Amino acid sequence: MTAAREQAGGDATAAETAETAEAAVPLFEAEGLGRSYRLPRTSPFGPPGVRHAVHEVTLRLADGAALGIVGESGSGKSTLVRLLLGLDRPDAGTVRYRGRPVVPGRPRALRWFRREVQVVFQDPAGSLDPRMTVGAAVAEPLACLGVPGDHRERVDEVLRAVDLDPDVRGRYPHEFSGGQRQRIAIARALAPRPRVLVGDEPVSALDVAVRAQILDLLGRLAQRHRLGLVLVSHDVGVVARLCDQIAVMRDGTLVEQGATDAVLSRPAHPYTQALLAAVPRLPPP
Amino acid sequence: MTADVALLEVTDLRVRFGGVDVVDGVSFALAAGERVGLIGESGSGKSLTALAVLGLLPPGARVTGSARLHGRELLGGSDRELSRLRGRELAMIFQEPSTALNPLMRVGRQISEPLRLHRGYSRTAAATAAVEFAAAVGLPDPQRLVRSYPHELSGGQRQRVCIAAALACRPALLIADEPTTALDVTVQAEILALLGRLVSEAGTALLFITHDLAVVAAVTRRLAVLRHGRVVETGATDDVLRAPADPHTRELLAAARLTQWDLPTAESAAARTSP
Numbered sequence: 001m002t003a004a005r006e007q008a009g010g011d012a013t014a015a016e017t018a019e020t021a022e023a024a025v026p027l028f029e030a031e032g033l034g035r036s037y038r039l040p041r042t043s044p045f046g047p048p049g050v051r052h053a054v055h056e057v058t059l060r061l062a063d064g065a066a067l068g069i070v071g072e073s074g075s076g077k078s079t080l081v082r083l084l085l086g087l088d089r090p091d092a093g094t095v096r097y098r099g100r101p102v103v104p105g106r107p108r109a110l111r112w113f114r115r116e117v118q119v120v121f122q123d124p125a126g127s128l129d130p131r132m133t134v135g136a137a138v139a140e141p142l143a144c145l146g147v148p149g150d151h152r153e154r155v156d157e158v159l160r161a162v163d164l165d166p167d168v169r170g171r172y173p174h175e176f177s178g179g180q181r182q183r184i185a186i187a188r189a190l191a192p193r194p195r196v197l198v199g200d201e202p203v204s205a206l207d208v209a210v211r212a213q214i215l216d217l218l219g220r221l222a223q224r225h226r227l228g229l230v231l232v233s234h235d236v237g238v239v240a241r242l243c244d245q246i247a248v249m250r251d252g253t254l255v256e257q258g259a260t261d262a263v264l265s266r267p268a269h270p271y272t273q274a275l276l277a278a279v280p281r282l283p284p285p
Numbered sequence: 286m287t288a289d290v291a292l293l294e295v296t297d298l299r300v301r302f303g304g305v306d307v308v309d310g311v312s313f314a315l316a317a318g319e320r321v322g323l324i325g326e327s328g329s330g331k332s333l334t335a336l337a338v339l340g341l342l343p344p345g346a347r348v349t350g351s352a353r354l355h356g357r358e359l360l361g362g363s364d365r366e367l368s369r370l371r372g373r374e375l376a377m378i379f380q381e382p383s384t385a386l387n388p389l390m391r392v393g394r395q396i397s398e399p400l401r402l403h404r405g406y407s408r409t410a411a412a413t414a415a416v417e418f419a420a421a422v423g424l425p426d427p428q429r430l431v432r433s434y435p436h437e438l439s440g441g442q443r444q445r446v447c448i449a450a451a452l453a454c455r456p457a458l459l460i461a462d463e464p465t466t467a468l469d470v471t472v473q474a475e476i477l478a479l480l481g482r483l484v485s486e487a488g489t490a491l492l493f494i495t496h497d498l499a500v501v502a503a504v505t506r507r508l509a510v511l512r513h514g515r516v517v518e519t520g521a522t523d524d525v526l527r528a529p530a531d532p533h534t535r536e537l538l539a540a541a542r543l544t545q546w547d548l549p550t551a552e553s554a555a556a557r558t559s560p
């Protein structure tokens with residue numbers, strides 16, 4: 001979008017009007033989102049149990065904003081991500097992306113959405129095909145999305161963007177450390193010029209020093225490309241570092257959401273208070 | 286790192302896998318009742334140091350140097366001697382409580398097994414003790430819980446079972462290798478508090494292994510930082526974390542500080558309490 005603004009050059013008023021109108025439409029809007037799973041009956045006569053993995057979740061991601069979703073294991077974070085990505089069908093509520101409904105099971109209708117919203121998962125080893133060179137893996141989303149051309153230039157560009165030497169394109173994922181593999185996964189996500197990056201525990205498998213580098217990289221990329229960010233993490237500190245908005249999830253519901261600074265300094269919900277109090281702290285320097 | 290009167294004294298410990306010293310001359314000591322942290326990034330040799338002391342190194346590992354408990358050499362001892370020591374004077378808990386527990390054995394029996402093995406408890410005395418220990422580690426409904434199997438418990442409850450079994454014989458030393466890494470942060474806080482309280486009560490020394498600098502700050506008084514199998518820095522936990530001398534420790538600390546957010550100031554705390 002920054003590029004569009006620069007290209008618009010002289011015609012400032014028209015560009016600005018377009019921009020304001022666009023900025024008003026949020027990237028993601030989830031409304032009363034729910035997803036439940038049946039549990040085995042406890043009695044042959046009784047009704048089957050129900051587990052609400054996600055229950056009445058309403059949230060919003062403004063253009064260029066960064067939303068962090070924190071919660072402990074089993075709180076429903078990954079189910080929520082799958083719903084936002086249109087990979088799972090909600091049994092209540094709706095997901096909209098830039099004003100249009102995200103409905104799973106319609107690959108053609110979702111193509112533009114898939115291009116604009118890219119994902120980075122926790123385990124870089126699992127998300128990269130071991131038989132594919134780095135170059136092929138990074139170009140793959142472009143090929144899948146039917147973007148024409150050999151993507152050589154773009155691949156080199158995004159490898160550089162994640163501070164890797166483009167010469168790595170001929171090598172295989174196993175030749176890289178966990179941190180470097182996560183850089184490759186991020187390069188791959190950037191390749192189709194997404195508007196939003198979704199990270200599901202993207203730094204949880206990494207050592208603390210490497211984790212810091214990847215967090216730093218994500219922050220820089222988000223700023224430079226004005227990316228929207230949805231970051232799911234069990235680690236409040238990760239969200240505090242990268243996100244201006246935070247949502248606290250527990251047992252499938254968002255118990256509290258708001259500006260990160262405000263929530264961290266004045267948590268209103270007792271669960272948020274307990275969660276923040278439980279995080280061990282370093283002594284001040 | 287020296288302790289006044291050493292309970293555990295590790296000197297020039299080396300663990301070698303096919304020509305490579307992955308633990309490369311590690312020395313440290315612990316006094317009775319003391320809590321010492323062993324920190325370092327992944328692969329720095331923390332676990333192998335612990336496993337060497339416990340006599341639990343994987344096959345193919347060659348170990349040299351010395352590790353003395355109460356002055357008695359642990360390295361190269363017979364398996365029988367070592368398994369007599371383990372559980373009685375030397376106990377351990379690990380990251381994955383589920384792999385440490387026998388899936389087919391009721392948790393009550395797993396808690397009291399060391400008492401039967403090392404303290405000659407009768408079956409009924411052991412059963413009574415299991416309930417008491419289950420209650421002491423904060424397990425809910427201990428009478429009923431001792432009859433359940435590990436898979437029926439949450440991760441945090443399973444780690445409580447492991448702690449109960451480890452401390453049942455009031456060992457002189459407990460080695461804990463990332464005992465809360467697999468747990469949620471609220472459960473971690475409970476387990477760390479429990480562990481701290483119980484080792485004090487039992488007078489047990491604690492060697493606590495973690496990659497998490499904030500956790501080590503909460504649990505230990507002294508620490509040693511490992512890198513590539515060597516101790517690069519030792520000292521009082523507070524001193525090292527406030528003013529690390531070694532460049533590698535400094536780097537780890539800077540990385541850890543990136544995800545520490547500012548605590549509420551007095552102002553914002555006041556804003557919270559005001560209507």
Ligand SMILES: Nc1ncnc2c1ncn2[C@@H]1O[C@H](COP(=O)(O)OP(=O)(O)OP(=O)(O)O)[C@@H](O)[C@H]1O
Nearest residue numbers: 302307325326327328329330331332333334343496
């Ligand atoms: N069975 C083995 N065979 C060969 N090398 C091994 C074996 N076990 C560990 N190593 C190597 O020894 C080194 C130290 O491993 P160790 O498990 O002690 O690290 P650690 O500090 O506990 O790491 P982490 O934080 O990941 O648990 C590593 O380089 C590891 O690859």
Ligand SMILES: [Mg+2]
Nearest residue numbers: 331332333462
């Ligand atoms: Mg280890």
